[in-house]
Amino acid sequence: MQTLTDNALMLEVKSGDIQKLGLLYERHKKRLFGFFYNMNSDAALSEDLVQNVFVRMLKYKHTYTGDGSFVAWMFKTARNVNYDHYKKNKKQHNSYNLESVAYKLDNGENAELVMIQNDDISNLKIAMSKMDPEKREILLLSKFKEIKFSQIGEIIGCSEGAAKVKAHRALKELKGIFQQLETR
Incomplete structure (x- = not known):
């Protein structure tokens, strides 16, 4: 079976096959976890934020166009999740x-x-x-x-x-x- 690209998987998620989001999660969870962990140095929080990224990707799947890079879209979502978390909790996210x-x-x-x-x-x-x-x-x-x-x-x-x-x-x-x- 041919391996689908990230863009193709996300387009399938957009069209209603939300099971494909699990494949994207498996492909990118470590990368996102590393990003969040390097930003906040909190493993539990980083795991939660990774989950929030995929929840938000599912919620806003209709905005995904397939143009450009899926990784860029995913990390833009991750940045927004990180920003929203610290804005909501009014914490300084400068600790390392x-x-x-x-x-x-x-x-x-x-x-x-x-x-x-x-x-x-x-x-x-x-x-x-x-x-x-x-x-x-x-x-x-x-x-x-x-x-x-x-x-x-x-x-x-x-x-x-x-x-x-x-x-x-x-x-x-x-x-x-x-x-x-x-x-x-």
């Missing part, structure tokens, strides 16, 4: 848990290298937490989720070029904050 990024080292690594890597990871997490949520979001989408700039432009409502500029500026700001942390 320092334990949120896991990594593994081989047993053969020496202790000094491990300490340097720990410091770098800690400084990166701290630097990310000091950034404006919109800039952190751009970096998460472009660098960690590896979404194309044309799709990021669709997600945040700007051109591909503007998305590149925003990502470049956010990366430059992150670099500056990171360097300040290293000099302490």
